[in-house]
Amino acid sequence: MAQTPGSEARTGLKLISPTAIYVILLLAVPLATVLIYSVMTGGRGIVAFPLTFENYAQLWSKSVYGYIMFKSLMVALAVTFITVMLAYPVAYFVSFHVKPERKSLWLFLITIPFWTSYIIRVSLWFVILGYDGLLDKALMALGIMDSQLNFASYGIPAIIFVLAHAYAPFAVLPIFVSLEKVDRSLLEAGQDLGESRWVTFLRVTLPLSMPGVIAAALIVFIPTVGDYVTPKLVGDGKEPMIANFIETQLLRLQNMPQGSAFAVASMLMVGIVSVIFVLLNRRFLGGSK
Amino acid sequence: MKRAPILRGFTLFYLLFLYSPILLLPIFAFNESKVMAFPLQGFTLTWFVEMASDQNLRNAAKNSLIIALSVATLSTVLGIFAARASVRYRFPGKAPLMSMIMLPLVLPEMIVAMALLVVLLSLNIPLSLFTVILGQVLICTPFAVAILTSAFQSLDRSLEEAALDLGETPWSTFRLIILPLVMPGIMASFLICFTISFDEFIIANFLGSGQPILSVYIFGQFRFPAKVPSMLALGTVLVCFSIILLGFAEYMRRRGIAKAGGKDSGGFL
Numbered sequence: 307m308a309q310t311p312g313s314e315a316r317t318g319l320k321l322i323s324p325t326a327i328y329v330i331l332l333l334a335v336p337l338a339t340v341l342i343y344s345v346m347t348g349g350r351g352i353v354a355f356p357l358t359f360e361n362y363a364q365l366w367s368k369s370v371y372g373y374i375m376f377k378s379l380m381v382a383l384a385v386t387f388i389t390v391m392l393a394y395p396v397a398y399f400v401s402f403h404v405k406p407e408r409k410s411l412w413l414f415l416i417t418i419p420f421w422t423s424y425i426i427r428v429s430l431w432f433v434i435l436g437y438d439g440l441l442d443k444a445l446m447a448l449g450i451m452d453s454q455l456n457f458a459s460y461g462i463p464a465i466i467f468v469l470a471h472a473y474a475p476f477a478v479l480p481i482f483v484s485l486e487k488v489d490r491s492l493l494e495a496g497q498d499l500g501e502s503r504w505v506t507f508l509r510v511t512l513p514l515s516m517p518g519v520i521a522a523a524l525i526v527f528i529p530t531v532g533d534y535v536t537p538k539l540v541g542d543g544k545e546p547m548i549a550n551f552i553e554t555q556l557l558r559l560q561n562m563p564q565g566s567a568f569a570v571a572s573m574l575m576v577g578i579v580s581v582i583f584v585l586l587n588r589r590f591l592g593g594s595k
Numbered sequence: 596m597k598r599a600p601i602l603r604g605f606t607l608f609y610l611l612f613l614y615s616p617i618l619l620l621p622i623f624a625f626n627e628s629k630v631m632a633f634p635l636q637g638f639t640l641t642w643f644v645e646m647a648s649d650q651n652l653r654n655a656a657k658n659s660l661i662i663a664l665s666v667a668t669l670s671t672v673l674g675i676f677a678a679r680a681s682v683r684y685r686f687p688g689k690a691p692l693m694s695m696i697m698l699p700l701v702l703p704e705m706i707v708a709m710a711l712l713v714v715l716l717s718l719n720i721p722l723s724l725f726t727v728i729l730g731q732v733l734i735c736t737p738f739a740v741a742i743l744t745s746a747f748q749s750l751d752r753s754l755e756e757a758a759l760d761l762g763e764t765p766w767s768t769f770r771l772i773i774l775p776l777v778m779p780g781i782m783a784s785f786l787i788c789f790t791i792s793f794d795e796f797i798i799a800n801f802l803g804s805g806q807p808i809l810s811v812y813i814f815g816q817f818r819f820p821a822k823v824p825s826m827l828a829l830g831t832v833l834v835c836f837s838i839i840l841l842g843f844a845e846y847m848r849r850r851g852i853a854k855a856g857g858k859d860s861g862g863f864l
Binding site for chain 2: 314315316317318319321322323324325326328329330332333334335336337339340343392395396398399400402403410414415416418419421422423424425426427429430431432433434440471474475524528529531532534535539548549552553556557562565566569572573576580
């Protein structure tokens with residue numbers, strides 16, 4: 307059964323068609339709809355012609371939209387920075403200081419918390435950090451505080467803390483994978499040539515593991531910038547982020563065009579930041595070669 | 596291996612940080628007191644009994660099971676098609692189609708949910724468990740494709756060619772040779788998709804029209820302090836459940852790699 311290129315293409319297309327059709331109908335079409343809604347007029351559950359860029363002009367002129375996006379961006383970047391900084395030494399330890407046959411066990415231990423109910427983890431933090439929760443009780447029993455701290459009501463810092471915990475394991479794996487690829491003989495060469503271990507790390511290991519760091523940053527950044535549960539629970543819902551705001555616009559206010567425009571703008575922002583991450587990575591690779 | 600006491604200490608501390616809320620679950624689920632506080636009051640199974648007799652919770656759990664089983668099955672089947680096509684065949688439009696399929700990995704979930712919701716509402720399709728399944732399959736399929744792609748990649752193509760030369764049809768080759776070899780990958784994909792779906796909140800909340808679904812139910816209950824202990828009991832059960840599932844998925848994945856004669860290259864994802 308020799309296959310000609312034409313029949314190979316046909317078989318391939320036939321094989322992928324169920325998945326492709328599903329994704330086109332349920333993802334591409336809805337995304338396109340949102341894109342079209344975002345340039346339509348209307349409000350309170352209706353969309354109408356004529357087409358307009360008014361919704362985008364609104365995003366630009368009303369400061370609340372910009373504020374929500376800026377806040378979400380800052381929260382997500384802070385969470386990304388914290389998780390990556392914490393994950394790097396852990397990934398380094400597992401890659402360089404754990405026996406090869408024990409590595410999967412360590413990785414498994416690190417990933418288990420990620421697979422256990424996200425809702426329960428976040429809700430638990432809400433109970434622990436909330437008013438008169440476990441943290442308040444502990445602080446008061448130890449005499450550090452004489453009244454409830456109620457950290458969960460601290461808005462943005464509490465959101466950052468809980469998100470950094472929720473997405474921590476995401477960051478370890480990509481960094482670990484890139485560290486595993488670092489050629490160990492390069493490190494020996496560096497040290498043979500008289501570099502200290504620290505300088506070898508800075509000049510060899512760190513640049514070579516940068517792709518993993520960027521991948522980790524992206525993997526953490528994208529879900530955190532769109533997180534819905536944490537801002538809703540922690541911080542008493544007083545600090546809405548993008549996802550909460552989309553909910554308000556589309557479901558509470560039923561403002562389809564404006565909500566769609568906001569969703570498209572948020573997607574664009576996420577896209578732009580992701581591209582910047584990727585470009586940074588390319589620059590890094592280019593510089594080290 | 597060089598010893599690195601500081602790094603080791605840091606890693607252990609990091610693990611403790613990761614596990615801290617989860618470790619509190621069983622401690623307080625078996626505790627007599629209604630509030631989460633030390634010192635512990637005494638051992639009790641009350642909260643587990645209360646959890647088991649909560650009719651709403653049982654409904655929600657039943658719905659979640661229906662959703663998760665359907666989502667895991669559908670995503671894995673769709674994943675098999677896409678992974679097999681992308682690993683084995685070259686065809687026009689492969690790159691854009693594959694990126695479209697993998698797109699939900701890099702889109703905030705809220706956007707996927709809202710885009711779908713907008714379309715469903717404008718087509719007047721009533722929200723139900725079915726619409727939740729439709730949405731969650733989108734989220735889970737990329738994971739299935741990723742797992743299954745590595746399963747198909749580790750296949751030796753000459754086995755397939757040998758079967759075809761010996762007179763098997765493409766379909767019987769797939770059924771008799773390829774399917775058994777990628778079976779561990781299929782199982783792993785099914786279990787991972789099941790876990791993701793069972794845990795998923797945003798789509799369950801917005802596309803579910805207020806039907807009781809476990810993740811949504813848990814989210815609501817944590818606001819009532821009186822309900823917290825039975826939620827801790829539920830959490831304990833769920834954590835044990837997902838650790839067992841994951842252990843099983845990891846075992847399947849390793850057996851699959853061993854079967855195909857490959858080398859272990861770390862965990863999934």
